[in-house]
Amino acid sequence: MTNKNKTVSINDVALAAGVSIATVSRFLNGQLNRMSARTASKIQTIIDEMGYVPNAAARQLMTKSSKMIAVVVANIDDYFSSELFKGIGAIAITEGYTPVLFDANDDKQQELDVIEKIDQQNFDALVIQPLNTDAQVIQKHIKRKIPILTVDRSLDHSVWPNVISDNYDIAKTASNYYLKKGYQQVVIVTEPVGTVSTRQARVTAIKDVYPDAITVEVDIKEKIGDKLITSLIDKIDKNKKILVFALKERLVLRLASLLTKPEVNKKLMLTGFAESDIIFDINSELRLVRQNPFKMGATAGELILDLLKSKSENIMETTIVKAEF
Structure with missing residues (x-):
């Protein structure tokens, strides 16, 4: 019987299942084509019985991927920014990625401070609704080579894909x-x-x-x-x-x-x-311009996933999501 006060390790799962640690690791990372269906089923049963919870930090070291996307918005008080984030998340989760929201609070320096902190973490990609207007200013705070995409605003000297309204x-x-x-x-x-x-x-x-x-x-x-x-x-x-x-x-x-x-x-x-x-x-008589930020976010989500899958270099390309009036 498993001691519920003990933290179950990947080694414990491997011993109980009668397989190697590498095989359990492949299972956890979805590489089921490298084992039989019977082995995969057995590992899943052992994980359920033992209550094993994968160590995210250890998995990141092995896969060199956090499956997290940093999303920096101009101000989370704005309905536009929150819908933008929802749109990105709706697409990102379909491929197992978790979007993490950061707020610049309409402050250019805070935006750069946030980006610097993101750069120090193991995020796989960055989507940003920028306040700073020059890509070179932002680039100084990003030393890691990860896919980057801007949304809602165009930047001077940008080499990153961009999603904007007309x-x-x-x-x-x-x-x-x-x-x-x-x-x-x-x-x-x-x-x-x-x-x-x-x-x-x-x-x-x-x-x-x-x-x-x-x-x-x-x-x-x-x-x-x-x-x-x-x-x-x-x-x-x-x-x-x-x-x-x-x-x-x-x-x-x-x-x-x-x-x-x-x-x-x-x-x-x-x-x-x-x-x-x-x-x-x-006022029901008002007629307003509506940009559909959720759709803009979803479009940005699709593009950033494409970059993550292809592992290609950032290429400046603008995608326009038409607004309505």
């Missing part, structure tokens, strides 16, 4: 829609545009339709709701049909109450990039 096209489609509806002026509300590819593409598209669009940049970390609404009220012309175009879901949520302000022109409309259905509970 940001320019969809923002232009939305802008043209409201132009045809008679909206004469646009106020773009965004975090600082800087060199962030998604924001650049969206702003460019809107201004290609509305050259006189006003851009209001805000710090998403500040409690900007009332302050921002007051600022917008001061900027808009109450005699015109005005469109407020928010480039991030949290901004859309904070601005949703703008339409209820009595001092605001009732011809004013809000649109923007957002995913969660809660916004439609606030």
